[in-house]
Amino acid sequence: MNNERFFAYYKAQNIVSEAEWPAFVEALRQHLPTTFRVAGSRQCDDFSYLLLVIHHLFRIAKTLNSMIKELHVPSLSDVVFEGQKIPPPVQLPWYPDGLAWQFNVPKKVLRKSPEFKKFHSFLVFETEVGNISRQEAVSMLPPLFLDVEPHHKVMDMCAAPGSKTAQILEALHAQDTETATSIPSGLLLANDSDNKRTHLLIHQSARLPSPALMVTNLDASNYPSIKVPLLAKNGSSRLGQLLFDRILCDVPCSGDGTIRKNMGIWKSWQPMDGNGLHALQVRILLRAMNLLEEDGLIVYSTCSLNPVENEAVVAEALKSNTAFELVDVSSKLPHLDRRPGLTSWRATADRTGATTFATYEDFMKSSVDDSLKAKMSEGHWPPQDAESLNLQRCMRIYPHLQDTGGFFVAVLKRTPKIHTSAPSKERKREADAGDLPSETPDAKRLKTSAEVPPDQEARLPVVTADSAGPVPVDTELETSTVKANSKKKVKDGGSFKENPYTFLSPDDPILRSCIERLHITKDFPSSNVLVRNPEGEAARSLYLANDLVKTVIESNNYERIRLTAAGTKVFAKQEAGKGAEAQFRVLGEGLPVIIPFIDPAHIIVGDTASLKTLVESHYPLCSSFVEPFRSLVEARPTGSHVVRFPLETQSYVHDLLLPIWKSNVSVTLMIDKKAKSALSLRLYGTDITNTAQEGRLVANLQQNVQEEEEGSPLETM
Numbered sequence: 001m002n003n004e005r006f007f008a009y010y011k012a013q014n015i016v017s018e019a020e021w022p023a024f025v026e027a028l029r030q031h032l033p034t035t036f037r038v039a040g041s042r043q044c045d046d047f048s049y050l051l052l053v054i055h056h057l058f059r060i061a062k063t064l065n066s067m068i069k070e071l072h073v074p075s076l077s078d079v080v081f082e083g084q085k086i087p088p089p090v091q092l093p094w095y096p097d098g099l100a101w102q103f104n105v106p107k108k109v110l111r112k113s114p115e116f117k118k119f120h121s122f123l124v125f126e127t128e129v130g131n132i133s134r135q136e137a138v139s140m141l142p143p144l145f146l147d148v149e150p151h152h153k154v155m156d157m158c159a160a161p162g163s164k165t166a167q168i169l170e171a172l173h174a175q176d177t178e179t180a181t182s183i184p185s186g187l188l189l190a191n192d193s194d195n196k197r198t199h200l201l202i203h204q205s206a207r208l209p210s211p212a213l214m215v216t217n218l219d220a221s222n223y224p225s226i227k228v229p230l231l232a233k234n235g236s237s238r239l240g241q242l243l244f245d246r247i248l249c250d251v252p253c254s255g256d257g258t259i260r261k262n263m264g265i266w267k268s269w270q271p272m273d274g275n276g277l278h279a280l281q282v283r284i285l286l287r288a289m290n291l292l293e294e295d296g297l298i299v300y301s302t303c304s305l306n307p308v309e310n311e312a313v314v315a316e317a318l319k320s321n322t323a324f325e326l327v328d329v330s331s332k333l334p335h336l337d338r339r340p341g342l343t344s345w346r347a348t349a350d351r352t353g354a355t356t357f358a359t360y361e362d363f364m365k366s367s368v369d370d371s372l373k374a375k376m377s378e379g380h381w382p383p384q385d386a387e388s389l390n391l392q393r394c395m396r397i398y399p400h401l402q403d404t405g406g407f408f409v410a411v412l413k414r415t416p417k418i419h420t421s422a423p424s425k426e427r428k429r430e431a432d433a434g435d436l437p438s439e440t441p442d443a444k445r446l447k448t449s450a451e452v453p454p455d456q457e458a459r460l461p462v463v464t465a466d467s468a469g470p471v472p473v474d475t476e477l478e479t480s481t482v483k484a485n486s487k488k489k490v491k492d493g494g495s496f497k498e499n500p501y502t503f504l505s506p507d508d509p510i511l512r513s514c515i516e517r518l519h520i521t522k523d524f525p526s527s528n529v530l531v532r533n534p535e536g537e538a539a540r541s542l543y544l545a546n547d548l549v550k551t552v553i554e555s556n557n558y559e560r561i562r563l564t565a566a567g568t569k570v571f572a573k574q575e576a577g578k579g580a581e582a583q584f585r586v587l588g589e590g591l592p593v594i595i596p597f598i599d600p601a602h603i604i605v606g607d608t609a610s611l612k613t614l615v616e617s618h619y620p621l622c623s624s625f626v627e628p629f630r631s632l633v634e635a636r637p638t639g640s641h642v643v644r645f646p647l648e649t650q651s652y653v654h655d656l657l658l659p660i661w662k663s664n665v666s667v668t669l670m671i672d673k674k675a676k677s678a679l680s681l682r683l684y685g686t687d688i689t690n691t692a693q694e695g696r697l698v699a700n701l702q703q704n705v706q707e708e709e710e711g712s713p714l715e716t717m
């Protein structure tokens with residue numbers, strides 16, 4: 001854990017004082033504590049009677065947090081391992097509602113101490129079902145500064161593997177209740193240029209199913225305009241550009257702030273790591289600025305300590321687009337220990353880090369080799385008027401302050417006063433290319449589109465026509481390096497092989513059959529159900545999207561925007577044995593979205609003994625249940641049903657809603673194995689499922705978690 005290049009370079013930056021340097025280096029050498037966050041989308045203040053759905057049982061943040069506090073922490077408070085007292089988990093002091101935790105125990109303790117072993121299994125299962133996110137403490141910060149509300153249009157420009165995407169989704173779903181997922185009017189467009197990582201992101205976000213999520217696979221620095229219908233004053237409509245209320249630029253970076261976790265950085269680090277990423281980072285931030293709505297916010301973040309990837313990027317973007325300024329967020333999260341952004345720093349192309357230069361001019365005048373000079377641009381150095389940019393409003397998080405990784409966050413907003421009505425060159429280019437209408441003063445509020453059938457007009461989301469209105473002054477990049485690099489093609493994953501997105505007619509016979517069999521009420525948004533296959537037929541899975549996602553899909557070529565996922569899966573085909581007709585069933589993860597629309601009179605009422613039978617075995621016979629549940633299920637036709645189990649535990653009384661499949665003679669709980677095991681652990685304190693008896697699940701899950709923990713330095717999770 002020594003790298004003279006690293007030490008020489010960061011000493012030259014004065015990132016901490018001389019006196020603080022030893023503590024800073026010492027902290028870098030310490031093992032990073034494990035941190036996790038209780039997924040907090042549900043509002044849950046009334047514990048006397050909670051109506052819970054399987055995924056919601058798991059996602060009731062405060063209940064889960066109380067369990068950690070009142071059950072787990074006391075049992076971990078007096079653990080002594082090999083003669084040493086092991087500290088219990090503690091809450092991160094700055095995280096809202098105390099929902100984030102930290103503990104620092106060696107792997108050996110987790111494996112061998114019975115108390116910690118139990119806690120670890122609890123964490124592994126809850127993580128698997130999406131109630132707990134194992135996420136680095138500092139990685140939780142950007143979404144907190146983004147201030148997302150359910151009606152916001154949000155873009156996560158570099159989203160994979162998705163730990164911050166999950167946090168943003170939770171904020172979009174802040175109005176979810178204990179019983180059901182809300183359908184937010186906003187949107188989260190999560191993007192990543194790496195195709196494989198995009199699929200990882202989709203897999204992760206399945207833990208938080210949302211009809212408001214879209215995933216694209218594009219180069220963020222060159223992100224195309226997303227078209228949406230705009231309504232002009234005279235009533236006509238045309239396609240305009242969708243602008244976002246919130247944009248997260250958690251850009252690719254050298255990742256040296258993760259050195260406590262990614263030990264390889266100790267050996268490999270050198271100053272050119274950050275220098276090489278600077279231009280791409282600037283282009284991503286500039287593109288975000290051009291995609292932002294009038295009163296919007298951008299959060300720019302890296303897990304790097306290097307000013308060239310941080311303040312230098314922010315400064316260059318602010319100078320290129322003078323309609324933006326840094327927001328003073330010093331009063332937000334008061335318990336977060338942070339340092340102000342740097343206003344001066346010294347860049348270099350010297351791989352040893354020994355020689356650094358205060359200005360670009362000094363560097364260019366120096367005897368440094370011309371080939372190295374060509375690799376650097378003026379933007380790597382502080383601008384002459386750095387003071388006027390308020391760079392001190394950026395936040396630097398150092399490992400020795402609160403025992404975390406190193407991190408950088410800046411919050412930017414538009415300054416309306418400096419707007420010009422002249423469209424930027426970039427916007428003009430988009431308009432000329434037919435992406436955008438040329439801005440007309442009479443463009444008003446977006447309500448409808450010529451492409452959308454009149455009967456759906458009332459349901460269309462409203463996007464202000466300001467979207468296409470005043471735009472910031474020219475954002476074309478100025479420095480030669482950025483210009484040169486803008487031609488460089490960023491790998492975007494090669495060919496695009498996704499199936500098209502087709503919305504079913506509300507009269508589609510399969511959709512009607514799902515609706516009728518489950519007694520789904522009239523206000524269900526049946527025109528927002530889509531399928532993904534070349535024929536556009538209800539073949540295997542049905543997804544639900546919100547109005548805005550539907551509008552975006554209908555107004556854009558999905559291949560042009562490389563749309564990889566949209567909405568959330570709610571129904572799936574269930575083969576029904578020999579000779580029997582296949583039917584569709586409601587999915588465990590889809591149930592929270594569907595439940596508000598199911599007529600309560602058609603939900604079967606269960607009992608605790610029957611629940612235990614269902615958890616214990618795969619296909620219990622109808623005759624194995626106690627009355628009256630036995631007669632109730634026997635009386636039902638074969639197919640998908642929902643059961644409500646009233647439960648009473650020591651800490652709360654609630655109902656648990658679960659999907660079942662009734663066949664001729666047996667009943668099956670239709671939740672996946674991991675969710676079933678998590679449910680069992682929660683209800684009975686142990687895993688009584690057959691899968692657990694088969695003994696494979698815990699080992700598999702632990703393996704998954706280990707793989708996730710060994711992420712690449714690019715990941716900040």
Ligand SMILES: C[S@@+](CC[C@H](N)C(=O)[O-])C[C@H]1O[C@@H](n2cnc3c(N)ncnc32)[C@H](O)[C@@H]1O
Binds near residue numbers: 159160161162164191
């Ligand atoms: C720091 S990681 C993002 C971590 C993510 N925000 C999270 O919290 O899980 C940076 C991501 O940027 C992606 N990336 C790299 N270049 C990109 C580009 N030009 N456009 C979009 N994404 C890019 C990488 O694939 C990587 O997943």
